[in-house]
Amino acid sequence: MGKRQSIAFESNQANAHDTPSASHSSTERSPQSLPNETSAKTPWTIEDSEELYRIKGWGEPYFSINAAGHVTVSPKGDRGGSLDLYELVNALKLRNVGLPLLIRFSDILEDRIERLNACFAKAIARYSYAGSYRGVFPVKCNQQRHLIEDLVRFGKPHQFGLEAGSKPELLIALATLDTPGALLICNGYKDREYIETAMLARRLGHTPIIVLEQFEEVDLVIEASRKLQVEPILGVRAKLSAKGIGRWGTSAGDRAKFGLTIPEILQSVEKLRDAKMLNALQLLHFHVGSQISAISVIKDAIREASQIYVELSKLGANMQYLDVGGGLGVDYDGSKTNFYASKNYSMQNYANDVVAQVRDICHEREVPVPTLVSESGRAIASHQSVLVFDVLGTSDVITDNPPPPEDKTPLVIRNLHETYQSITVENYQEAYHDATQFKEEAVSMFGFGYLSLTDRATAERLYWSCCHKILSIARQQEYVPDDLEDLEKIMASIYYVNLSVFQSAPDSWAIDQLFPIMPIHRLDEEPTHRATLADLTCDSDGKIHQFIDLRDVKSVLELHPLRQQESSSPATHEPYYLAMFLNGAYQEIMGNLHNLFGDTNAVHIKLSPKGYQIEHVVKGDTMTEVLGYVQYDSEDLIENIRRRSEQALQEKQITLQESQLLLQNYERSLSRYTYLS
Known part of the structure; x- marks a missing residue:
């Protein structure tokens, strides 16, 4: 995975605008460290759970653990008011809103917008910046209607706008954004209709800025402006030489997907000049990638972009805005390092560096400073969403205390038993190699018919007992030695969860994105099981086996054993709830219908003087709906089953009662949630 480097956050005494000098300490991966088991003499506390699941690192100021051992949510951050997440989930279940359940906290969304604007306001005041800040939210991060409507409403005091990266997103923005003076940044591939629609939006009072990302768009803009007699506001996206970092590092550079090279920018300037439209060019845009973990990358990009901005101004363009794009990271693992799932800077560090770098270069070149624009979607939307799901069952390695072998027991089994009995602190590495060798011998002997199936089962149980x-x-x-570093994962339990990774956490599957996952209750108890998570899909990739940790990434998650439900059958256990946090950006819209598991139930929660109120309940897909997505008609399906049932009745293959039960279950299932109840 890559090593982490830490950096101290800015203090009030920091000089000038530089990010505080880095206190670098790389984390070496010397022999793999396995988590220590808590001594039985030390009772488990919620502080132990806080440290284990690193909730203070990634969760503050929104998530914590209360004295009852439940996760709490403080939607307004440090401004007061909190909810018990476990109690909230149970209350929603009583309202017939089943799991898996996506809970959106509107107050967190509002708080993130206010924090970002406050950070830029503080930086602007600190460095006596003559310009202002006008943020926009990239609609692609989360296009859900209620979220976008909330975002526009919360953004009004800050003239917060929207960024559209496609024609459908442009249509959303035009119909939703009603904030006077808010910017509408028009990115992405554009055809004539897209450009004409964006230009005509000026007649409605919008402030659309058409960002030229392909050289061919220059001619389309000139033609549309002449046809409509509308002078547009134009921007240009530059391909910077500054290198990106991490998964999205190729968003910048000469071969980036979007943007113009420096020669193409100069050609565009000349074309606009010849068309007497150079005054329309007012914005420079760049983007060095999503989830930038190192502040140095951001500083390098801003420095280069600022130089391009002043050069465009010198060439006669009416430059007014500098759009620094996205990239403001989220600290998914709470380590505050340059690890790909973290970031080594704060939101205030980010704002300081943007403001100060632009100011210095503009002052040096005697060019008025621009209005600063950012497209920080991930940093705004990630925290507001929590996905809660339940555990359906577990699969554990059998590690019982083996009985002594009998006289006629095969030698390989006696050797395994002797190995088990002789394991000590001094020889546990050697014993592991011996046990592995004897197990392989047993499998080979079974293949040649020298061991019975019972003998092989005994050998395997002895082997797992040795490993335990x-x-x-x-x-x-x-x-511990390197050759034992995978033992924790090999011995891990499998917890089967009521979830589709492909629908609700596609980045976890596709690009190994880390999200914090933890139980939302029983956090005053020690989690004695190590586990990986397996979802409902019949796909071997439908699992989560990478979890956040201070040291790199761990392959197992510490969980509690399931408890049997009182006065019930042995197969029934008490509900055990897990939650995935910081997944409010990209996951919902990128989820797919693998195995036809559809959208989850979603609720919007807002704090109120009496606790909370449920603003919206968005029911997840039913089976009829997901079958409709793949062109099946539910009435046709029911009729086909009815006909087959009648045929089976005539052939006496099914009774009338059985056929009716089949039809009832079939029809009932079509109207129900695609997940298990």
Whole structure:
């Protein structure tokens, strides 16, 4: 995975605008460290859970743990008011809103907008910046109607606008954005209709800025302006030489997907000059990638972009805006490092560097400073959404205490038993190699017919018992040898969860994105099981086996054993709820219908003087709806089953009662949630 580097956050005594000098300390991956088991003499506390799940690192100021061992949500951050997430989920279930359940906290969305604007306001005041800040939200991060409507409403005091990256998103923005003076940044591929629609939006009072991302768009803009007699506001997206970082590092550079090279920008300027439209060019845009983990990358890009901005101004363009794009990261693992799932800077550091870098270069070149624009979608939308899901069951490795072998027991099994009995702190590594060798011998002997199926089962149970004993010793060591570093994962339980990774966390599957995952209750108890998560899909990739950790990434998640429900059958256990946090950007719209698991239930929660209010309930897809997406008609399906049932009745293959039960279950299922109840 890459190493992390830490950096101290800015203090009030920091000089000038530079990000505080880095206190670099790389995390070396010397022999793999396995989590220590808590001594039985030390009772587990919520502080232990806070440290284990790193909730203070990634969750502040919105998420914490209360004295009851439940996750709490403070939607307004440090301004007061909190909810017990476990109690909220139970209350929603009583309202017939089942799991999996996406909970959106509108107050968190409002708080993120206010924090971003406050950081830029503070930086502008600190550096006596003569310009202003006007943020926009990129609609592509989360296009859900209620969220966009909330965002526009919360953004009005700040003249917060929207960014559209496609024609459908432009249509959303035009119909939703009603804030006077708010910017509408028009990015993405554009045809004549897109450009004409954006230009005509000026007649409605919008402030659309058409960003030229392909050289061919220059001619389309000139033709549309002459045809409509509308002078547009234009921007140009530059391909910077500054290098991006991480998964989206190729968003910048000469071969980036979008943007114009420096020669193309100069050609565009000349074309606009010849068309007497150079005055329309007012914005410079750049983007160095999403989730930038290192502040140095951002500083390099801003420095280069600022130089391009002043040069365009010198060439006669009516430059007014500098759009620094996205990239403001989210600290998914709470480590505050340059690890790809973290960031080594704060939101205030980011604003300071943007403001100060632009001011310095503009002052040096004697060019008026621009209005600053950013498209920080991930940093605004990620925190407001929490996905809660329940555990359906587990699969555990059998590690019982093996009985002593009998005289006629095959030698390989006796050797395994002797290995098990002799495992100590001094020889646990050697014992692991011996146990592995004996297990492989047993499998080979079974293949040649020298061991019975019962003997092979005994050998495998002995092997897993050896591994369990060895792992118990390894957890007590500060470091263990490299050849044992996978033992924790090998011995992990599998927790089956009521969820589709492909629908609700596609980035976890597609690009190994890390999201914080933890139980939302029982956090005053020690989680004694190590587990990976398996979803409902019949796909081997439908699993989560990478979890946040201070040191790189861990392959198992510490969870509690399931408890049997009182006065019920042995197969029934008490509900056990897990939650995935910081997944409010991109996941919903990028989810797919693998195995026809559809959208989850979603609710919008807002704090109120009496606790909270449910603003919206958006029911998840029913089976009829997802079948309709793939061109099946539910009435036709029911009729086909009815005909087959009648045929089976005539052939005496099914009773009338059975056929009616089948039809009832079939029809009932079509109207129900695609997930398990």
